[in-house]
Amino acid sequence: SQTIHQWPATLVQPVGSPLSLECTVEGTSNPNLYWYRQAAGRGLQLLFYSVGIGQISSEVPQNLSASRPQDRQFILSSKKLLLSDSGFYLCAWSPGEGQPQHFGDGTRLSIL
């Protein structure tokens, strides 16, 4: 069966520091991969999605970036974090277009 892993679960970072969040999927090949941010009491906001290695689409202009160095690895990065980057970050995968997306357990990011 397929599983998705995200780490770390919790992260506290100072303003201006870099960021790297990692997500890996097991048990499938060539998945669609997604990064979302969830603000308290609000719906999930899609940040990036990828349909293949090196293929990244950005949905929201921001100081975050994403990369997909391997088929089942998706990384969310920032060179300099802002206070507004605080939130709950979720990675998801789906087998293909129109199929349900399956989520990891998220990373709670706090910026001080």
Next chain:
Amino acid sequence: EDQVTQSPEALRLQEGESSSLNCSYTVSGLRGLFWYRQDPGKGPEFLFTLYSAGEEKEKERLKATLTKKESFLHITAPKPEDSATYLCAVLFSGGYNKLIFGAGTRLAVHP
């Protein structure tokens, strides 16, 4: 503008008291509607996919239905373990595999 609205924002039920959650959408060309359950501090857990008006799906005490403008998640005789936030999301023809999520309904079931 493509939009998904869930109501109510919060719902408190007594154990065994059945109710329904609503998800209304305005999108151009629905390709699928998805229901998720989210527990505090966790990622959403997939429940159902509905693809066309009139379709229904069931799982234990949950039943999801779909019309051309909205979906309902019916909860029959809920138990305290059904307490969670329920999210709906819509896949529309204008966006490649991009879901638009509603803000969710927080359900609390008390014994």
